[in-house]
Every structure is written in C-alpha cells, then in structure tokens.
Amino acid sequence: MLEHIPVLLILAPLLAAFLVTGLAWIQSAYCLPLALAGLLGSLLASIAALHQVMAQGALSYEMASWPPPVGIELRIDLFNSLVLVVVSAVSLINLVASWEFIKREFEDRKETFLALYLLFVTGLLGVTATADLFNLYVLLEITSLSAYALIAMGPSSRAPLASLHYVYLGVIGASFYLLGVGYLYIMTGSLNMGDIASLLPAIWSSQTVLVGFVFCLVGVWIKMAFFPMHIWLPNAYTYASMTASRVLAPLMTKVMVYVMIRLMLTVFGAQYIFRVLDLGPVIVWLAVLAIVAGAVMALVQRNLVKMLCYIIVSEIGYMVGGAWMGNQAGMTGSILHLINDALMTFAVFLAAGNFAFKLGELRLENLRDLFARMPLSSAGFVLAGMSIVGIPPTCGFFSKWYLISGGLQAGQHAYVAALLLSSLINAILFMRVVEYAYFGEVRTGHGHHGGHAHGGEMDEAPVAMVACLLLVVASLVLVGLYSESIVSGMIQPFLVRSFV
Amino acid sequence: MHWQIDLFILTLVIVCALAAINVRDLLGAAVLFGAYSFLMCLLWAIMGAVDVAFTEASVGAGVSTVFFVAAVFQTTRRSKD
Amino acid sequence: MKRIGLIVVILCGAVLLYATRDFPAWGDPASPASTHVSPHYIEHALQETEVPNLVTAVLADYRSYDTMFETLVIFGAGVACFLLLRSFGARRREGWYVRHIPTGVVIHFRKRPRIPHSRFFERLDTEWVPHDLIIMTICRILLPFIQLFSLYVVAHGDFSPGGGFQGGVMFGASLVLMAISFDLRTALSRVGERILALLAFLGVVLYGGIGVLCMLLGGEFLDYSELAKILPVHAEEARALGMIGVEVGVGIAVTAVMAVIYVNIASAGRHDEGL
Amino acid sequence: MEQLLQEIVAKYNYWLYIILMMIGLYAIISKNNLIKKLVGMNIFQTAIILFFISISYKEQATIPIIRNAHGPGHVSPEAIQATAYMNPLPHVLMLTAIVVSVATFGVALAIAVKVYGEYETLEEDEIRTRIREKIK
C-alpha cells in the first residue's frame, strides 16, 4: 500500500465525508469516530509521506496510471509534505477540540457540518498535493464552497452577508486563477506543473505568459486575502462559527500562500520570477502596505476575533514579501513562516474559541477577569500571542529572523521596518488583551485582602478544548526550537535548485 | 463555420448580458439570464463543443434559471439597479 | 463603488487585451494548445479506452480524478444547501388553506386542521402559485419521457454528447418539474429527503468505490483497466465499462443534489410550501 | 489594413470574451443588489468558459467524437488525425467549470435567501443601514 500514500491521504477524509453523510441518516453516533478516523488516517499518511520524501525524494503518483501530462499527477516533495502534515494535524486537532462546541452550535445538523468540514479538509489536502494546475482549481473550489457554507452558518446574524461577500470575491479570485491557467494552456498546451515548467523557458518573453502569471497570482492573492484584496476576510472569519474559523483562519490563507510559492518556484521558476520579470520590488512594497495596513486596522478593532483577523492580513504581507524578496533567506523565511503562522494562528484561534465557548461574543470589554475564570486558556493565548509578536524561543521569532535577514540582504529596508513595526503593534495588541484579561481592577480593592482577590470563579472550557490548546502551544515552542532541522532538513534542500 | 453568424450571436449574448444586469426586476433578470445562457450554449455548439453546449443548456439555461426563480420566489423581485 | 468597479474593469480589460496580441490566431490547428497534449487524446483514446466520444474518455478516464472532485463539488453544494437552509421548525404562519376539490371551495383554518384523508381535500400553499390542470396533466405525460431520455443520455454518453452529468441534471430537472407543476409536497412524497440524501451518497460512493476497487485490484486509483481482472473483458473494454460505472455514479449524485438544492431554496428550507 | 482585418478575424472572439467578462466583473463590483451580483458572477464565469472553448476550436475540424468508431467499416486507430477533431481537453475542463459554477451559484443563492431572511431586503445599502440601526 505504500505506493498509494499520496492518494490515501486525500482519500481518507474524502471517504469519511461520504460515509458521514450516509451514516447521518442511519446511525449518527458513529459519525464523529468516523470523521476522526478519516483525519487521523490522513495525518498518518502525510507523516508517512514526509518520511518517504525525506528518505528517497519526491513521490509522484500517476492518477489512473496515465503518465503526466496526459493524466493527472500527484506530486509530493519536501515542501508540500510539510504543508500536508500541518494541514492534516491542524484539522484533526481542531475537530477534537471543537466537538463540544459543534454539538452546541449545530445540534441536529452537526453531522452535516462534519461532512462539510471533511470536504474542506479534503480540498485543502488535494490542493497541496496535486501537480496539475486545473485539478488545483477544482479542489480550490471544493475548499471554497465548503468554506462559504461553514462561514454562513455562523451564529451571528451578519454571518450570511459576510459569507456572501466572500463568495463574490472568492469567485473572482478562482476565476482569475482559472483564466491564468487558460493563458498558460494556450501558450503551452499543458496543465501539468512540471511539464509547463519545462516548456516555459522557450516563451519567457511572451506577453501572454506574463499576463497569465499575473492573473494566477492575483487570483491567489484574492483567496489569501492579500491587501487590498483582504476585505472579505475579517468579517467572514469574525462572524463565522468559531469552530469553523478555527480551521479556516490558520489553513485557508496559508495553503494559498503555498500555492503562490508553488507557482513561483515550480511552475514559473525562480529564474523567470526574479530575473526575467522585475516585479519583486513592487510586490514587496505591496507587502509593506499589507503589513502596515493590517497592523493599523487591527489596532482599531474592539472585537478580539476581528483583531486577530487583521493580524492575519498583516502576516500574509510578511509571507508575500518574504517570497518576493528574491533571495534564499527571504523564501526560507516565507516558507517557515507559513508553517509557523498556521500553528500560531491556530493556537490563538483555539484560545479565542475557548473564550467564546464560555463568554459568547468576544468584545474586548467582555474579557475582564478572564484569567481568573479560564487560567489555562488565557495562558495558552498569551504564549501564542508571544509567538505572533516574535519572542524567542517560540517559532514566530525564527521565521521572522529569516524574513528580516532576507529583507536586509535584498536591501528592502522598508520591508524590514514594516515587519518590525507590525511586531511592535502586535505586541501592543496582545498587551491590551492581557491588560483586560489579567490586570483589570482588583474587585475587592487592592492591598487589604490577601490571597485571591480576583472576581469570578474558575470556569474553564472542557478538557478536550484546553488540552488541544496546550498541545498546540507546546508545539509552537518545539517547532521554534527545532526550526533549524526544518530549515536545513526540508526547506533548504527544496530551495537549493531555485537559488543557486 | 460562418463568422457572421458567430458574430451575430456574440453580439446578442452581450446584449443579453447587459440587459440581465441592468433590468430592474429580478424575475426579468432570471429570464434574461436564461436567454443569455442559451445563446451561449448555441455559440459553443457552433464552435463544436457539443458536450459543453449540452451541459450549458441543461445547467445554465435550465437548472440555474430554476434555482434563480426559486430564490426570487423566496425573496423579492425588487431591485434598485 | 461604481467608480472603483469601473477602474478595476478598465484595468483588467486593458491587461487582457494586451495579452491577446500574443495569442495564436483563432482556430489555428498549429497552436501549442492543439499540438502538445491533446493529440494524444485524439489519436489514442479510441485505442486505449474503446470510447469514441473523446470528451467522455478524457473526462471519465484520463482526468477522472478531476471529475471525481467535480462530483464532489456538486455533492458539497448539496450538503451546503442542506446545512444552510434546512430548518426543521415549522414556519409561523397566518393559517392553512384546504380546498374541497369537487366544489372548488377553499377553506381557511387558523390552526392546523386535521384534514380527512380522502381524495376530496387537498392542501394549498399559503402563497399563491399557479396550479393548473393542463400544466399538471401535460407534465405528468412528459415526465417519463424526460426521465427516459436522461437515462439514455447517461448510458449513451460514450458515443454521443452527454454523460452522467448532463443526464443527472436532466433527471434532477424532471423532479424539479414535478415539484413545480404539482407542488413541493407531492414531489417530496414521491422522492423524500432521505431518499435524495441516500442517492447522493450512493452516487459519490459508487464513483469513489470504483476508484478504490481499482486500487485494491492492484492498480493506481481509478485505473479501470484493473477491472479486467474481475470482469470477462479485456483491459480497454474494462476502461469503457469503468467509465459507464462512474458516469452512472455521477448521474445519481447530480440528480439527487439538484433536487435537494431546488427543494431547499424554493421552500427556504422548510420543505412544506414552495414554488 | 488587410493585416488589421486579418487580425480582427483572428482575434475578435477573444476580444468579445474580454468584453463579456468585464461586464460580469463590473456587475459583481458595482451592483447594489446581492442577486444581481450573482448574475454578474455567472456572466463572468461563462465568459471564461467561452475563452477556453475558443482555445479548443480548430479550423477544418469536427466535434470531438470519432466517426465510425465501431461496427462494420470502422476507422482504424492509426487513421485518426489530430487535426481532424477539436481539442477535447478544454471541453472537459469547462464541463467541470460549469459544474463548479452552478454549484457555487446554488450555494450563493441559498446564502442570499438566508440574508433576505435576516434583513428582509437584498439591497446592500439598505442592509448596511439595518446593521447600523441594530448596533444603535
């Protein structure tokens, strides 16, 4: 079965999704175990794939045994195996953590939610694993379609509208991508990434290729909420059900960043992107704008989740800027940050979800005395926040290191400045939350009643939610401390051909 | 194939598209949108994409329009633009 | 907003027009798109799969993995519509309308009436929808033909335009026609929600199952030629049979999902009254 | 002049698809009515499909179904010429794209119905005032 690993990791959640819809009408008690089994299967398969890739190089799977470019190929190399592991792990952990929450929010429709959730994950895994541009589009649409529905199901009355706006922009994004693929197809006649990559150098000067690339890129940017195409994201993720945004926020945008880097490095090649085209400086400036705008917008938010959403917008700026820096350090930083940011965002959203489970709406004022009520969740939140700010030894620091390093090497001082500025603003943002949550007025008046003078009894979220949060937070530190092995073991071998 | 027919239908398609987004009645827009889809399907049939034309006829001109009408039935026909 | 829209549109249009200068001329048989991969399909598909309709061959075999996800998109849309709209609670309403068929008298009830189970009474929708004997009768006659034709489209997809998707949409449309010409309740009493869900499930499982079966028989995922091991045919015919199998799966799933989407949108998820 | 005419005949299809697409894009961005935007979205998608179909067209070629494939006097596999049939690949891709667009359309309509249930209107500006009122 080993040779089937690339397809198994997609099939596991897919079949689970089918079976869940079937079982929901017959014996709904089996749905959750089935979904968990599916996600676990996909996690194991992606770990096995990572292992195999590290041992013997990229895996290629010819769908229906037609060799590419005639058939569709799945191709797993160092880069996407890493992303696959993150995607499957995050989705598995989120399901474990959110089940109580899902049960409460969706009551009689939780099995349907589960099915859509699995479809969403399947889509993400498929997008990451495929080596076919059109297949990527189809899977992207599966992901988006389930995301639209998951967001529209939010408890807030504004959720459907936010989701509808996401639909409009999402469709524009996907269509732009498709159009770009069409342009590439008209010039090369192929859809397979590797095949196109081998055909492109002959027609580098073609305007069609350039425009195709630009449209692919803009499409992907819309999907990843790159400033100024980010307008759909904050509302969508804020008004969605926390159970959904906990998986959407860390994965959706990051997988799109993956797609962008894949397009840049594998399809078009670093040579074309950085030498033939001279878009780097312009896009880095856009990234600077994204970083600053995201940070500033985050400052004015009074809603915790919305604030986190704007932080995502600025983090997207980090990654795009790093990727377009044109040197190995920047690209390394971008890829490492992709992994780290997925974990960091996941951790803060897990914590926010725990808060929401107990508090309902997460306006900053509602967070008073949170620490006394939910000490573990808040501690997890603070650690995750530290990682986003970039305090060592959490992983956020190490990816920032490479990003800044890349910026300095490329002479992009504005980017470095923006990155530092946004780190500082992130620090302010998280300190503000901490002030509300930890250092509100002591209710009994300070200095006259020893011991615990905090108001509010301890009222922590369910065990599974807290345990998952702590697990993810621990992984933030571990990934940080072992980032060297990720960089030298996986990212740099992948990049070595691109940056000589 | 005669490019004159092609051009004629293309023009009609564009007219239908403009009408569909400009008519101030959603039910009217639904019908015009159906017409647009059907003309498009014709165009594709001319270009030899029979399978796609078939699909567009059943989906675009058929089911999509029905969904559209159903949605208008559940909401409102009113449209300010 | 209008101004932003105009600027974006003009910008995009200009960029796109700029790119067309490089395009190969329209209909040029020597363009890269027509010479790189596609000749393989045209020249070898018949030999390799025994299916003369090249689109079907590419759709259901060479790029069957895409098609599986295409089915999945439809399936997902059905699930999504169900999740979004289906509400099990009854609508707050002004009353119930019941018609006594022989006299044509319509009675309005404040509370839910207990209608005697007889063919003399029928429930009417609160909101007026056209309800015409002629339409009903004609549709009743037409329905079987539509459905038969859609089955033909599915089955004959290998040789002529059509296939699982088109056939499925037509079959779904026939259900929708039933719901429109009679009313939603009649349609749902023939093909209930559970049955639709089960059909959708069966359809996608049929597709995925064939793929997995190929894998279990020792081939790659969706490599129908492996089916020759359990069918009394040779590998190329097995491919054609596999294609029919998945097309049927697509057809079933699409039928069910089209009906689900329609029913949910038309009744805003309450499944009692609607267009 | 001759050249220009040739250029027009060779490319007008592409240009018209661009016009169509821009109509759709404009509608998505500028229309106020939520369902109108969906119409624009569909026009936008069909325009792209039109573009792909244009790619697949070949002069002097027929629809991509092999003639005389089976039965007596059937064509030998070696005799099939790639230039004799349209390129089937874009057709396949666009079948998928149509399906995707109808699925998206369905889901979007469902969401729009939900939005209407919430605000009793489909006009964006009116919805915005409702939201503002609610916050107050």
Add this chain to the structure above:
Amino acid sequence: MDPVVSVRPLLAVLVSLAVVPVLLSSGGRPNVREAWTILAGLIKFGLIVSLVPGVLAGREFSLTLFSFAPGADIALRVDGLGLVFALVASFLWMVTSLYSIGYMRGLAEHSQTRFYCFFAVALSSTIGAAFAANLLTLYLFYEILSLSTYPLVTHHQDEEARKSGRKYLAYILGTSIGLVLPAMILSYNVAGTLEFSQAGIFGAGISPAMATVLLLVFLFGFAKAAIVPLHAWLPAAMVAPTPVSALLHAVAVVKVGAFSIVRVMTGIFGFDLLGSFHLGYPVAIIASVTIILGSLIALSQDELKRRLAFSTVSQLSYIVLGVALLTPYGAMGGILHIVMHALGKITLFFCAGAIMVATGKKYISEMAGIGKRMPLTMGAFFVGSLSIIGLPPCGGFISKWYLALGTLQKQSPLLLGVILTSSFLNAVYFLPIVYKAFFHGPSGGKGAFSVTKEPLMCVVPLLLTAAGSVVLFFWPQLFIDLIEIGLR
C-alpha cells in the same frame, strides 16, 4: 580556557523555572509556597557557587541546547563575567525572597502566588542572560525577562500600574524588537556568527560607519540599561511592590541591560575593533550625559523610590562608561560596579520598602526623624548611600577606584571629572536624607510615626546586604579574579 560540557549552567537556569508549577499548586498555603521559593534560591545559589572553582581554574562550562543556524545556537557558557553577574543575582534573589515574605505579608498584597511565580521566571531568565554563550541566547532571555517582569510591574492592577506597565513594555519591547533584533540579524549577516569572543566577531569585514551604527543601535536597543533618553520607564516602573523594584530594577532587569551592552562591546565588537574605530569615546560621552542628568534629576525627586530610580539611571551608566574606556582598569571598574551597585542599591530599596511597610511613608519630606524609630533600617540606608557615593568602607569605593584609574589610563580628565562630579551629586542627594532622619524631628510633630518596631523579615535582609556591601570592600578579590579571567 578548556571548555567543559556541563549541565550545571542549565540546571542553574531551570531551577527557579521548575519551581513554578509547585508554586502554582501550593497557591492556598503561603508557607509551603515561600519555603519552596527559598529552597529553590538556595539550590540555585549552590549550583552557581559550585561553578566558581572550575572557572577560577580556567575551565569554561558550556552546553549547546538547540542549534538554530551555524554560530547562532541556543547555548549556555559560563565565563568569568557571566559568573560574577549570576553570583550576585542569585545571592540577592535569596535575600529578596526573605524580604518579600515580610513585605508582601506585611502589606497583605493580593495575588501573591502570581507574584512569586513571575519572580522565579524572571530570575531564571536573568541567570540565562548571564550564562548566554551568544547574542541570540542573550536576546532570548532578555525578552523573556521583559515579559515576565511585566506582571510584576502591573502588580497593583490599578490605573497607574497599568499605565506604568504599558510604558515599561513600550520602552523595553519597542527597543528590543525595533532595534536589537534587526541589529542582531544584520550582525549575523555580516559576520556569520553571533558567538561571543574576545576578538569580536566582525574581523575585517565591517566598515566603520556600519560599526558605529550597529554599536549605537545596540547601546540604545538594550533599553534596560536606561541610557538617556530611553530611561523614562525606570522611574515609572517604581509603582511595583518594593521587592520587585529592589531586585529587578536595581539588580536583575537594569543590570541585564547593562550586562548586555558589556557583552556586545566585549564579545561582539571586541576592544580592538572599538579601539581602532575610536568608538569608545562617543559611547563614554553618551554614558556621561546619562550619569550627570540622572543625578541631577534625582536631586529634585521627593518620592524616595523615584529618587533611587534616577540614581539607578545614573549609576548604570558607570558600567557602560567603564567598559567604553576600553582600558583594563576601566572595564574592571565597570563590571565590578555591577556587583557593588547591586548590593548598595538593593539595600537602599529594602530600606524604602521597610519604611513603607512600617509607616506607609513614601516621600522624603515626611521622613525627618524616622531614624530614631527605625535605627537599624536607617543605619543600613547610610551604608548603602556610602556605597553608592563610593566612599570607604563600602564596596562602591572599589569599583569607582578602578573606574577612576581607567580614566587616568585613558588620559581623559573630562571623564574623571564626570565620575567625581557625579559622586558629589550622589552625596548631595543621599546624605541629607540620612542626616534629617537622625537629627531632625518629625515635621508633623511627635508621634507622627505610628510604628513601634521594625518588621523583622524586612530588616534582616537589608542588614545582610548592607553587611555584604561592607564585606566586599575588604574582600573583593574573588570578583576581581573572576572578572580578570572573564576579560582575558
């Protein structure tokens, strides 16, 4: 130097971290909690003392924990300088723990468990910073220290405390992220390593302009050293409970800042490079400005803790000044000042806290005559002031002596003048307090002080540190040896 791989430095760092869960779980029982705190302090001090003979014998204990990039690992290394700092910090932690028991219980503070936990974390990171083998590790512990002291600063949870906390973090995090981080990465890009070494890491590959910019960025970036104009957080942070001010703002936090600057100048740039680019002098000037300004502002403060805070601002720059002289004596004096100032200043803070606990008084103008009520406390205060001023028989004299020698070596009468002026100013703002405390009557008439006796748990520690200050005057040799090893 022979390097020895040893886990002892790591253990020394982790001890107080490991005690945090225990503290958390013993939240309800203060005695258990404080017993653990002190026990951890003893173990930590013991571990650090056990490293002394080895270092004196010329060994270098080191341990690489995680590697991040070549030359930028997360690694610990014990050398003379680090050991000096660690010894002082861990010794004073024990004393402070004792003191805080008296203080916190005396004032019945809330959230004491949180207080002890973050105290322990702060100590861990201080020791970590002392033992850091490279700039990356130093930065890591520096940041953890900043964050873990924030809850201590905001301990009172009122508006003023929150404001000060904001100010504190804004200055500390702002500079460390905004200045140190890019400077560090730039240094790494230039040099390819961040490992401290006497020769510096840059070699010939750096231009004078770049070196100047980097040095200045580092100097201001380590804002914990409170170089003017980045000193404003220090007086603001005085809202914290006194043990915090004492340990963290006289010893741990500010000294980590100064120590980081010392490390950067000795280990990253190296004296040779600084000398050849003539970078010592500008730094010395900046430090001198801080010294004089700090002293002048201190003169005008009426709140005792604020006066001490500004005094700290000025004294910290002695350390920087000493190292910036780039002479052996100067460096010796500067680093020795870490030790001497720590003991002197902590005594003064303890006294301020003891007065606070016993009488509730915060302002100097209210303290006339207090010496008669609290003779032990004010006696210790006198010793502490002497040490800060730099008069025998207190440790401060030794460090200032070396500093003065350093300026002479450098042949810079201006800097000598700065040191002398500042010492004079120190005397002007400290001695009147003592004088009034003993020889004036209370301004508000007899019986203005409700205190009957000095709180024991407060007095014992401050006597200990005052005695330590005197002892160091007579036996400073251990530290001098260690620093010599460290600077070799």
